[in-house]
Amino acid sequence: MQVKKEDFPIWFGQLTDEHWSIVLKNSVCLDYNKNEIVCKQGAFATNVYFVVSGMLKVYKEYKGENLIMSFVRKGEVFGLSSIYNNATNLFSVASITPTTVFSVNINVIKNQIREYPDFAEKSIIQLNKEYADTIERIVSLTQKQLNGRMADAILHFARNIYGSDEFNMQITRRDMADFCGMSTESAIRILKELHNDKIISLEGKNVKIINKQQLESLSEFG
Amino acid sequence: MQVKKEDFPIWFGQLTDEHWSIVLKNSVCLDYNKNEIVCKQGAFATNVYFVVSGMLKVYKEYKGENLIMSFVRKGEVFGLSSIYNNATNLFSVASITPTTVFSVNINVIKNQIREYPDFAEKSIIQLNKEYADTIERIVSLTQKQLNGRMADAILHFARNIYGSDEFNMQITRRDMADFCGMSTESAIRILKELHNDKIISLEGKNVKIINKQQLESLSEFG
């Protein structure tokens, strides 16, 4: 598979062909099946990854438990937050669906940061965005209870991931639980409750938001 | 109070006198008493702040509850994470002790990022550091129970804030609770328990770590 710089316009769009060829020389395109680990928390960070297709989970491992920080899809980047300081991966990342990623050597990225102020600025903006999202999640995870957290997750899927109130969430209940910081049983129970209360409709992994207002109010007050 | 660029060598050390004078023209030095709000979550971010003296808490407000993200002291910076995207303050920041901050206009910072690759890199490193700390905290807050969280907090104070196993923690039990994401009563109870179990000695706000190994094991397994 051939990656073009136009596939990631924010990151590579402005590069001259010469510089782009340097990037290409230090990159590979990798295909993963479902449920394969792309990078492992704690290992030395060697690459920054750009998602060409598929869906992955970015998660923190702790004592056999996973806390999913985010899901990444086509056009998105991961690994940028691990390139400085001690340069070990802050997170593990695994594929949820078959996935293709464009894997760029870390030093190429660092050079770009030093040589292209625009690239540096883009990186800062990206990091700020990830950081802001993380802060919102820390509030959701620590201040809200189960219903509110699940409502947040569903709204996040609808708004930010699928851009629709009706979607197939792809992930298992277990991943959903790991994203909401609760036990699998609790996640299942609450999804069922939301279904029974006709706030969402749920058939397997297919979700449809029926009463968005009530879901938002759960997110706010639950 | 006159701030010198050598006071913040990482940020301003490399600037020419000419550029430093531009920074100074767009900055003010501000004195705060105890318990004053320096910036308010949600307000437009207009400045980046460098701590000249004193101690502040950086916290997230949610429904009257505060979750303290970090404490900042002399030489440290805050507000950098709010300058891009929608440019509203991600956090509130309030003084814990009488405090002096050097407040620099956001556009000066943004210009520096664009003009000095080194400054941009430093900013990325700073953001990465904040981000990594936040991730460690999210794990502590969501995966550990009360004892482990309190142990983390005490170890953080000893290692990162005071650099000593014996310190006056300055903050109230309530702030400690807000930092650990627990109720004030729980924070008090656990601090007392740690004292009774001779893991720390506690007299008012004076803390001394007596059995560091056990505290670390609480952090790990509690």
Added chain:
DNA sequence: GGGAAAAACTGATTTATGTCAGAAAAATTT
């Protein structure tokens, strides 16, 4: 220095949520 307010503390009670145990359904492999 005395009064008021805030902070620190303690025990009893409630509750949210995890854990356990097992059944049904779906997905995957042979």
Added chain:
DNA sequence: AAATTTTTCTGACATAAATCAGTTTTTCCC
């Protein structure tokens, strides 16, 4: 298509931690 594994689901139970209610101590400030 059958067998096996994984995922989903449900109820009963256990428990960590919040809440409530009240006391004591410390800090603040007139």
